[in-house]
Amino acid sequence: MLGISECHRYVRIPGHRRDRVKHAAPQQPFVYRAAAATATAPPDAARRSGRTVESGEGLVRDAQREISDIVREVAAAATAQMPESRYWAFLADRILRAMAAEGVTVWRKASATEFDICHRLGNVDFQDWTNAARQSHQCMLHEIATGAGPAVVPSTPGAADPEQPANPSPHPVAVVAIDTDMGESSGSDATYLIEVHLESGGGTVTQRGYLRFVAQMADLAGEFMRRQLIRRLRDDASLSHWIDQQFDRWSRLSDPRSVIESLADLVAEGFHLDRVAVVRRERPREVIAVSHVDQVDRHSEAVRWILQQSLQTPVDDNGCYFNPDRDVGDGDDQDASLVLDCLVRVGTSSDLALIGLRNVNHAGCAEDHRDHLIRLCRMAGIAVDIKSSATNRSVLGRWLAPSGAMHGSWYQRYRRQWMTGLGALAAIIVGAMPVPNIVTSPAVLRPQQWQSVCSPRNAVVDAIYVRHNDRVEVGDPLLTLKDETLEQQIKQLRSERLRLEAELAVETENLIHPAGDRSAARSQANSRRRVTELRIDGIDAQLEHLRSVEASLHVTAKQSGIVDAWRLRQRLIDRPVRFGEPLLKVVQLDTAWNAEAEVDQRRMGDLMLSGDLGDLSVAVSPVAQPDVRWDAAVKSIGPAIESESGSATLVQLALPDHLSISEDSSEVASRGSFDSRKPVASPARINTAGNAMASKNSISAIPHEGMPVRVRFHCGTSPLAYVLFRDAIDSVRSFWGLHFGTPKKTEAST
Structure with a gap:
């Protein structure tokens, strides 16, 4: 077979990976023929007008500028993160615009000798070619991809030998392989080629320039592919680690339904799907869970459609289906519908299946990470099987079974039950003991003035x-602040004012000693003098404004x-x-201080109840000195906010007036030491029980803006069980009140 390395002449690109110059017989079909020598310009060309030459040079400069902008755009896109299909469309469009070519085609190797079209742009149509022409064209692409290097291949429309590399198109083509420098160990089987259909009649220099430009675009495309591979490997590693973490999380769940609900939510978030459902395909057929939905209406039209899709969708041997149509619409998200994106069996032999749905205007990534999605579903199936086998055993039956010898006494046979009952009775007695109900929360100090x-x-x-x-x-x-721009403006205005003053002096001189027609000269000089004076007044106003701005910098x-x-x-x-x-x-020295506390909303009920009963007392202590205690009073409650620990309510506390900063305390704080002869106004005080809380010479007790403190709300006494399990008790109380409580009439309902 005639190889491309035996072609007549290749345009050599300095620095390229496979640049070479070869010769062969001119009768061979795959030949690069040099154009004839450039003819001399006609004699009348030198007599063209200078304006025509200048316009031609301007067009050349505009074309060079446009091509430079295109190269910069392609270079910037090589480092951007975008889908490969979008990048190939962008690259083909820029090459077509820069070269004014007939068409651009990006090929991707599908097998050892076959190439598929990644993207095509222009007027070239491969449908009219015969099978022999297609095979010769594929042979030509294979030769260039396997080491022949970039080449400009002339047009041979009559090529009919399928084993002879040729260009059956009516235009010469520049073909360059995209070198990704990834090698065999990269795991990528695809080799990409760029084929540009050039205009007929171009000379050697023109085609050499075209080939050089296409090779530059191929190098940038190779850089994009290398970056894509690095991103893909990084995403795969991150996704694999994320899947391992989810399996550890599932191992701590209690029942299989929790695992299934968690699987639906995780797949929707991790694989960018708009909706994910887990269905049982065998009878009884049902939708078990839907992503980010607490309750599923099993009689709705959407549920019936999901079940229908799960039964009618064909799957492969692994029980999986991925939608090959990856086109994304451009409609409104609110009016677009959901389409089936993937169907994956949960586990290896389970009748559960995961169905991924995406908006027609969105592009999910389930197909791009299908192996990770299948692995996640397999691990979820294993977790479901483990939880199902554990829950099938009756806990109550194991506990009620006799624990001792069957022929012993009644106590010996049911010793476990006796011990459990006694332990429960002791827990009830201990849980009913009254203990102080204390609510703590972080806070910061804020001055009022x-x-x-x-x-x-x-x-x-x-x-x-x-x-x-x-x-x-x-x-x-x-x-003091400094603004160099402001200083520069002032300097420019002053220079302009000096120049206008000089002009004003000249106009005044012309007004006094006019030349020529005295009346006309005086009239003109007087007009110019008025204009100059107005401009000076405007500059003075600007300078005054800028000086006021400059004064504000102090x-x-x-x-x-x-x-x-x-x-x-x-x-x-x-x-x-x-x-x-x-x-x-x-x-301000004599300002009062407030403590801004963030109280958990679950504890606000205790605060409100104790406040209504008059049992609420508040104590504030600095975090740096917990033995200092300041009594405080609730000033205001609200609003509700979102804090790092969850939902909270802001509670403003008013501290005693003696916390104001005195002159002595400020001087002591600035020196970093205290003088016993100048006592500082200390917030320390003796509580009602007589316990000393702080000494008067403590520097950390001086209040300052943003000082972290700890607030303790004493809400009276409550049973120990309520203090320990107040969250669970409040949840049960709220549930009971919502479902079984008696509704109260309000003025609106009345």
Whole structure:
């Protein structure tokens, strides 16, 4: 068979992996023929107008600029994350636009000698070719893919030898293999080729340039494929680890239905499916679970449709089906319907099946990760079998069975039951013992009067004049910002004003000593002088505004107090800040303090009940010094928020007035030590039981903004069982009230 390496002439691309120059007989069918020498320009070409030459050069520059933009777009797309089909469509479109070619085709190896079309664009149609022409074309693609290197293949429309590599199309083609540098160990069997159908009549230099450009596009496509492989391997490793974690999670569940419901939710989230259902295909046929749905209406039309799909969908030997149609619509998501994306058997011999549904406007990834999805369903089937075998054994029967000898006494035979009953009685007695009902929650201290210093504009912090815990008075400088843009504007306006003043002086001189027609010259000079004066007035107004803005960059204190800004210089000096960004706070000396507590909503019932009964007392302690205690009172309750631990309610607590920061305490805090001759106003106090909670010389007891504290709500006494199992008791109480409670009439219902 005539190999491509024996062709007449290949255009050589410096630096390419398989560049070479070969010669062969001119009568061979697969030949690259050099075009004739470029003819000299006609004599009248030199006499063209200069405007025509300039327009031609402009068109060339525009074409070069457009091609450079296309190359940059393709290079950027090579590093982007997108589906392969979308990338091939993008690459073919850019090559077709840059080369003005007849068509572009991206081929992918389907077998040892056959190639399939990944994407096709242009006017080339392979349907009109004969079988022999297709086979010769496939032979040509195979030769280039197996090492012949990039080539421009001339057109041989009459090629009829299926074993002879040829180009049956009516146009010469530039064919380049996409080198991914992945080798045999990469696990990828696909080899990609780019085939560009060129315009007929191009010369050697033109075709060499075309081939060089296609080779550059192939190198960028290879970079994209390498990145795609790395992403795919990383996603596979992450997905495999995620599946192993789910199996460990299933091993801790109690019943098989929980495993099935968890499987439906996990597949919907992990494989980007809009809806996932687990059905039983054998009688009794039913939909067991649907992703993110608590209750399934078994008589609805959607459930009947899912059961019908599970029975009518053909499956392979492994009990699986994946929808080969991956097209994505462009309609509205609200009006689009669901289509079957995959069907996978749960377990190896189970009658359960998982059905994945996706919106016609969405593209799921079940087909891309089919092996992982099958493995997840197999592991779920194993977990379901284990849980089913464990629950089939009767726990009550095992407990009621005699535990001792059958011929012994009644106590010996039922010793287990006796011990269980005595233990239950003891648990009831202990559970009924009254114990203090204490609710704890985290909180932070907030002052009631404080000044928040924010950046007046986008600038850079140039100087800071205060430190944390420094005392400041009204008008004291806090910090200075620097805006080089503002300074540049002021400098430009001043330069412009000087120039206009010089022009004004010249116009004044012309007004005094006019030249030529005195009346006309004076009128013109007077008009120009008025315009210059108006421009100077406008610049003065702008300078005044910019000076006011510049003055706002010198930030001063608006009230007397203590600076609250931890590590101020390390955080702000020489750092750019945005407009409105908080910089520091000035806390008023005699301000009152509040504690902002986040109370779990499940504990709010105890707080409200004890507050109505008058048994509620609140104590606040700093986290850094738990032996300090401050009494507090509930100021306000609400609103509800979402915290890290779940749903919570904000409770504002008012602390005693003696917690205000005094001048002595601020000075002591700024020095880092205390003077026994200047006692600090300490929040320590003696409680009603007479226990000393803190000493007066403790630095951590000085309140400051954002100080973490712990709040203890004393809600009276409750049984020990309720304190230990209050969540379960509240759940039972809520369930009983919703289903069996007596509804109360309200004004609206009346």
